[in-house]
Amino acid sequence: xxxxxxxxxxxxxxxxxxxxxxxxxxxxxxxxxxxxxxxxxxxxxxxxxxxxxxxxxxxxxxxxxxxxxxxxxxxxxxxxxxxxxxxxxxxxxxxxxxxxxxxxxxxxxxxxxxxxxxxxxxxxxxxxxxxxxxxxxxxxxxxxxxxxxxxxxxxxxxxxxxxxxxxxxxxxxxxxxxxxxxxxxxxxxxxxxxxxxxxxxxxxxxxxxxxxxxxxxxxxxxxxxxxxxxxxxxxxxxxxxxxxxxxxxxxxxxxxxxxxxxxxxxxxxxxxxxxxxxxxxxxxxxxxxxxxxxxxxxxxxxxxxxxxxxxxxxxxxxxxxxxxxxxxxxxxxxxxxxxxxxxxxxxxxxxxxxxxxxxxxxxxxxxxxxxxxxxxxxxxxxxxxxxxxxxxxxxxxxxxxxxxxxxxxxxxxxxxxxxxxxxxxxxxxxxxxxxxxxxxxxxxxxxxxxxxxxxxxxxxxxxxxxxxxxxxxxxxxxxxxxxxxxxxxxxxxxxxxxxxxxxxxxxxxxxxxxxxxxxxxxxxxxxxxxxxxxxxxxxxxxxxxxxxxxxxxxxxxxxxxxxxxxxxxxxxxxxxxxxxxxxxxxxxxxxxxxxxxxxxxxxxxxxxxxxxxxxxxxxxxxxxxxxxxxxxxxxxxxxxxxxxxxxxxxxxxxxxxxxxxxxxxxxxxxxxxxxxxxxxxxxxxxxxxxxxxxxxxxxxxxxxxxxxxxxxxxxxxxxxxxxxxxxxxxxxxxxxxxxxxxxxxxxxxxxxxxxxxxxxxxxxxxxxxxxxxxxxxxxxxxxxxxxxxxxxxxxxxxxxxxxxxxxxxxxxxx
RNA sequence: GCCCGGGUGGCGGAACUGGUAGACGCAAAGGACUUAAAAUCCUUUGGUGCUAUGCACCGUGUGGGUUCGACUCCCACCCCGGGCACCA
Numbered sequence: 001x002x003x004x005x006x007x008x009x010x011x012x013x014x015x016x017x018x019x020x021x022x023x024x025x026x027x028x029x030x031x032x033x034x035x036x037x038x039x040x041x042x043x044x045x046x047x048x049x050x051x052x053x054x055x056x057x058x059x060x061x062x063x064x065x066x067x068x069x070x071x072x073x074x075x076x077x078x079x080x081x082x083x084x085x086x087x088x089x090x091x092x093x094x095x096x097x098x099x100x101x102x103x104x105x106x107x108x109x110x111x112x113x114x115x116x117x118x119x120x121x122x123x124x125x126x127x128x129x130x131x132x133x134x135x136x137x138x139x140x141x142x143x144x145x146x147x148x149x150x151x152x153x154x155x156x157x158x159x160x161x162x163x164x165x166x167x168x169x170x171x172x173x174x175x176x177x178x179x180x181x182x183x184x185x186x187x188x189x190x191x192x193x194x195x196x197x198x199x200x201x202x203x204x205x206x207x208x209x210x211x212x213x214x215x216x217x218x219x220x221x222x223x224x225x226x227x228x229x230x231x232x233x234x235x236x237x238x239x240x241x242x243x244x245x246x247x248x249x250x251x252x253x254x255x256x257x258x259x260x261x262x263x264x265x266x267x268x269x270x271x272x273x274x275x276x277x278x279x280x281x282x283x284x285x286x287x288x289x290x291x292x293x294x295x296x297x298x299x300x301x302x303x304x305x306x307x308x309x310x311x312x313x314x315x316x317x318x319x320x321x322x323x324x325x326x327x328x329x330x331x332x333x334x335x336x337x338x339x340x341x342x343x344x345x346x347x348x349x350x351x352x353x354x355x356x357x358x359x360x361x362x363x364x365x366x367x368x369x370x371x372x373x374x375x376x377x378x379x380x381x382x383x384x385x386x387x388x389x390x391x392x393x394x395x396x397x398x399x400x401x402x403x404x405x406x407x408x409x410x411x412x413x414x415x416x417x418x419x420x421x422x423x424x425x426x427x428x429x430x431x432x433x434x435x436x437x438x439x440x441x442x443x444x445x446x447x448x449x450x451x452x453x454x455x456x457x458x459x460x461x462x463x464x465x466x467x468x469x470x471x472x473x474x475x476x477x478x479x480x481x482x483x484x485x486x487x488x489x490x491x492x493x494x495x496x497x498x499x500x501x502x503x504x505x506x507x508x509x510x511x512x513x514x515x516x517x518x519x520x521x522x523x524x525x526x527x528x529x530x531x532x533x534x535x536x537x538x539x540x541x542x543x544x545x546x547x548x549x550x551x552x553x554x555x556x557x558x559x560x561x562x563x564x565x566x567x568x569x570x571x572x573x574x575x576x577x578x579x580x581x582x583x584x585x586x587x588x589x590x591x592x593x594x595x596x597x598x599x600x601x602x603x604x605x606x607x608x609x610x611x612x613x614x615x616x617x618x619x620x621x622x623x624x625x626x627x628x629x630x631x632x633x634x635x636x637x638x639x640x641x642x643x644x645x646x647x648x649x650x651x652x653x654x655x656x657x658x659x660x661x662x663x664x665x666x667x668x669x670x671x672x673x674x675x676x677x678x679x680x681x682x683x684x685x686x687x688x689x690x691x692x693x694x695x696x697x698x699x700x701x702x703x704x705x706x707x708x709x710x711x712x713x714x715x716x717x718x719x720x721x722x723x724x725x726x727x728x729x730x731x732x733x734x735x736x737x738x739x740x741x742x743x744x745x746x747x748x749x750x751x752x753x754x755x756x757x758x759x760x761x762x763x764x765x766x767x768x769x770x771x772x773x774x775x776x777x778x779x780x781x782x783x784x785x786x787x788x789x790x791x792x793x794x795x796x797x798x799x800x801x802x803x804x805x806x807x808x809x810x811x812x813x814x
Numbered sequence: 815g816c817c818c819g820g821g822u823g824g825c826g827g828a829a830c831u832g833g834u835a836g837a838c839g840c841a842a843a844g845g846a847c848u849u850a851a852a853a854u855c856c857u858u859u860g861g862u863g864c865u866a867u868g869c870a871c872c873g874u875g876u877g878g879g880u881u882c883g884a885c886u887c888c889c890a891c892c893c894c895g896g897g898c899a900c901c902a
Contacts, residue, residue: 217818217819218817218818218819218896218897221817221818221897221898222818222896222897222898224817225817225897225898225899226897226898228898228901230901230902232902248902249901249902250902251901251902252902263902287900295900297900320900321900322900322902323900323902324900324901324902326901327901327902328901328902329902331902332902333902334902335902339902340815340900341900341902342902344900345900413901413902414901415901533896533897536897537897606826606827606838606839607826607827607839607840608826608827609827612820612827613895614826615825615826617825617826617840619825619839619840619841620825620826620839620840622840623839623840624839626839626854627839629853629854630854633854670830674830675830677828677830679826679827679828679838679839680827680828680829680830680837680838682838682839683827683828683837683838683839684837684838685838686838686839687837687838690838693855755834756834757833757834759833759834759882759883761882761883762833762881762882762883762884763883764834767834799882800882801882802833802882802883804833807833807834808833808834808883810833810882810883811882812882812883
């Protein structure tokens with residue numbers, strides 16, 4: 001058949017229309033097959049796709065298509081997040097309706113996705129900014145409220161001056177807002193709604209173990225650090241001259257006999273009672289305005305004393321700027337001899353330093369001369385009745401001792417905080433709560449859900465909850481007593497939406513429940529979740545938490561949402577990462593315009609293994625386009641179009657080509673099943689193409705047809721438009737997606753001639769062409785007889801000959 | 815400071831279990847086709863040296879070690895990226 005030029009501009013829209021018409025990506029198309037749920041993380045709510053997304057989706061789509069071809073029924077859904085802040089900012093800056101802005105952005109992003117030909121089942125499409133999604137967010141919130149998992153408190157919170165709203169701890173990155181990397185967050189005291197993530201801290205931590213292997217190690221580590229479990233002891237020091245207690249938390253109770261003072265956080269309640277408010281306020285201010293690690297330790301002596309309950313020793317009470325109220329109990333015992341930080345503090349203020357732990361194989365350090373506090377475990381000294389015990393054992397006994405006498409107990413502390421979900425913004429799910437003058441906090445009755453956002457709200461971006469200014473929204477009758485009441489005016493963090501969207505996908509139209517338990521159970525858990533590392537302690541913590549809560553509500557029957565997680569690397573150009581703040585360094589739309597979606601997708605998979613950062617190079621994209629053109633032209637000019645290949649080899653060239661074909665199938669299949677190093681898969685496909693070009697005139701027609709058919713199948717997951725088009729050029733019926741992935745014959749893939757290298761003392765000296773499977777004696781004989789080897793053996797003794805069949809012979813001489 | 819990654823040609827990267835370092839692609843050079851250009855196709859391409867179509871030596875951040883053999887394993891160090899960090 002005549003050669004055709006490769007024209008993605010014609011091919012891609014045509015197949016896009018065809019796929020939409022025939023609904024090829026429907027997840028329920030093959031109910032008898034095993035299930036596979038592949039999901040890419042939702043796009044950032046920025047409104048447009050950047051190359052990083054394209055890479056994310058190209059990986060997911062390649063996998064989904066591969067799984068289809070391996071005979072799975074695949075759920076590969078796509079939906080839309082709330083775009084809370086961008087929508088509202090567009091409203092403030094350009095006087096647009098946030099709803100209208102959001103819908104037009106969704107339309108635009110959907111258009112981009114369709115153009116790229118991703119294999120989504122659009123019948124599962126959801127939008128978290130629609131009333132029905134609000135309803136189930138609110139329903140879920142109320143269920144948590146009923147169980148005490150949602151509560152309200154006044155708290156010092158992180159405030160982003162650019163977003164004009166509070167942020168959760170997870171949303172603060174290096175002291176700055178996660179959206180505005182150059183804007184420092186401020187502290188602000190507000191009354192807020194919280195979800196009790198800390199109730200699940202232990203489970204969130206221990207279940208990481210069951211994710212090991214399926215999730216990247218660094219994500220597990222980050223979550224482990226984030227949860228920050230410390231096992232230790234709470235000890236009550238008595239305030240001298242009163243019945244009051246000061247509780248301290250320590251992980252090293254074995255050092256308590258070396259404690260020479262107690263230090264309170266500046267915001268500890270006793271500080272103001274002792275009359276040190278002014279000094280404390282200064283400390284808090286200076287801490288808030290600079291990087292905590294750089295602030296010098298400062299303290300104030302309160303002049304009061306506490307009693308160490310273990311030895312009844314009287315120790316001074318200080319206030320220290322480095323002690324945090326939120327962690328542990330807001331007060332510490334300082335052990336300067338065995339803690340670097342305490343050492344620094346106590347040396348500065350001349351507080352005694354008293355060693356009580358000695359290294360197992362060394363003496364107890366001498367008191368004031370030591371420059372470095374010994375932080376290790378060792379043997380406890382000067383601590384009657386615990387002297388002579390090893391640290392670990394001492395801890396156990398001292399815990400028990402404290403418990404017996406009622407002044408302390410073993411305790412666990414977490415770094416994780418409860419999730420603050422109130423946002424002083426308009427475009428989000430309203431928190432379904434009413435405040436009644438008589439009844440107090442009253443949840444909105446379930447049958448009145450959803451509480452919807454009022455229209456025509458004047459958005460000013462001043463940091464006040466915009467809903468507060470809408471009297472029709474604020475003023476309601478109390479559902480309990482019918483009296484005057486007001487609605488909660490804050491909206492929910494949009495991370496709530498994304499923490500359960502993967503369940504809603506399984507039952508997107510349900511209007512009686514967030515989802516049907518049986519429908520969700522048919523797809524879950526997510527077999528493969530794919531997304532960027534930036535959500536390691538954000539979305540991925542929230543999603544795990546929400547899954548556990550939903551399990552406890554009886555909605556689902558498992559502990560973790562996703563068994564496998566894959567983090568793709570970032571797309572970089574000239575060292576600039578593509579992110580929400582830097583914008584698009586490479587614009588996907590213009591790249592598609594120029595080269596077509598297949599080329600862009602292929603390059604995003606070829607230039608680096610998917611977990612590594614990818615350096616975008618325009619020249620490289622052109623190379624990819626060249627490769628696709630090469631394949632396209634070769635297939636069209638060699639296709640007989642009769643659709644029935646006869647792959648019987650009739651000469652050595654045929655056999656060599658078939659061998660290469662089977663090697664390629666083996667390589668690509670193996671990459672899909674293990675490491676996803678699609679760059680090497682594509683390299684193998686290129687090698688096969690090069691081989692075809694080199695031998696075009698010598699190969700028999702049947703073998704060419706078979707090779708081309710399988711080559712096109714191999715390209716299916718990577719360049720789906722072109723592969724589909726060639727599939728039909730080869731005379732095939734139906735979509736390639738539903739054709740079977742080609743099998744390889746390991747026997748055919750094996751070379752029958754192998755090159756065996758000959759080394760002398762490990763240095764490469766010669767190569768032998770040998771039939772595969774030659775035995776050791778034969779190889780040794782051939783190697784030592786080799787004319788290139790002979791000179792190296794002259795006047796030497798052969799001490800040993802190492803033979804690796806089909807690989808090498810190493811002759812050891814001296 | 816602690817915990818993860820990583821360091822290979824001019825560039826992106828390959829080498830999967832210790833067994834031919836540099837696959838594949840880019841860039842570059844030369845050639846074919848063409849009135850010409852683009853496109854396409856073919857060839858060469860880690861470095862140095864030579865008596866040069868081949869051969870020798872060097873070469874995977876640095877220095878040691880294990881081994882017949884090390885990009886790969888062990889020890890020490892340097893550099894780059896990321897995470898955590900007054901967390902008691």
